Amino acid sequence: MLPHWRCLDIGTGIGTVATWLSRRCPDGRVVATDRDCALLPPAAERDWEALEHDVTTDDFPNRSFDLIHIRWVLSHLRDREAVLARIVRWLAPGGWILIQDLDRFPIASSPDPVYRKVSEAMCDAVEARIGTDTSWARTFPAPLRRAGLVDVDTEAHVAPTGATAMGRFWLGSTDQLRGDLLDQFAVTEPELKHVREQMVNPSYRDFALASVAAWGRRPSPRHA
Template sequence: MSLNWTSYVDTDSSVEHDRLLLLQQLFDGDSEKLLERAGLAPGWRCLEVGAGAGSVARILADRAGATNVTATDLDTTLLAPLAESGVRVLRHDVTTDEAPGEFDLIHTRLVLEHVTQRDLALRRMVSWLAPGGVLVVEAAAPMPEMSSDPTVGRALAALSDQLRRSVGTDRTWARTLPVPLEQAGLVDCTAEGHIIPARGGSPFAHWMIETHRLVEQDVVSNGTLTAAELAHTFAAYTNRLSSTTRG
């Protein structure tokens, strides 16, 4: 059965809202720096693809002006406050729906690795850029092979494999950048990366626990991981003395 990411999350749930707040806490600082380096300025027409709970769209609105920002997602439940502030909010599928406009800057974070037709999505976003426009793509590449705890490594691999089989997630796609950007027609492309250790008790480890919980029933029921292995993984992510995995 073919699913998409929204099949695993309940945006009406406080648990999912809290998970997204953790994500924002972890990554908003880096996202803001990338947008600054891209030259984001007042008046720029901006598009946030896969806006989630809306934190990056709020950064765009603060810098470019709320009425210049469009925020899209497959589920816009958590984006109502943005609409009230003047941001244009659209329920939108980046692979199939009509172009939402022409933009000076398009940003997407932790989205394309979960999109089966990611090359198509990239080409479509490039076509929505105004001349001289900028596309900023942030993607994650979990590395279970680098885990200091073999059980945690197996759990991360199980999470990645479940998402690959059900959603089409490619946990290695981020490592191919910037080649996909160039193939989509962009020029002057660059890529950089950094490794984040999921130290036990850290916000990142907590986010990893909540992300694992999205698929825990599936990976246990299909035999990819045992309940005991999953419990061990959650304990390792909770233990402040642990350094368990990297992403």
């Protein structure tokens, strides 16, 4: 990463990555986008641009950025690989893209059958509600190769559940999905209670979603 790079942070959320990028590219440009920028700090408190932007319909000029970061966005889109291919066109030749998404694969190996059943049902419920593909990230880095990128690679991080940050996220997810789990995915009240109790249990440890990252570079003309 060079100080003059032009950077795009898609699905910026509260802008933490945009802030990190702006500190490392002080002579460049950082644009942070989201469909709703209400959670971002005021303009006077940041040194990067914020833009309300729908990645499925809105565009940027080709070759506009040296680095594009997309975290936990593409797996929620039904036409995710078509959107990715369009985003790649926004990269300058030689520019890099980093994508991150959540994947369910650690759940299948859980030694706790109730936790495994409820957690897999939670993933199924999200897929049914909004079309999220909670197994897409396990295919990384193949989508980047199909988009024409080179020097691709991937890695994954799995945070533990129990009385942890991921456990709190999983507990909140059971609240949001409770009706779906009980009515549509054959989860019982005792099973849901078991998982909820474990998510505040300091001695309990398991795994839920993995955060999978993949990155690649748009070929320069001499390497195309």
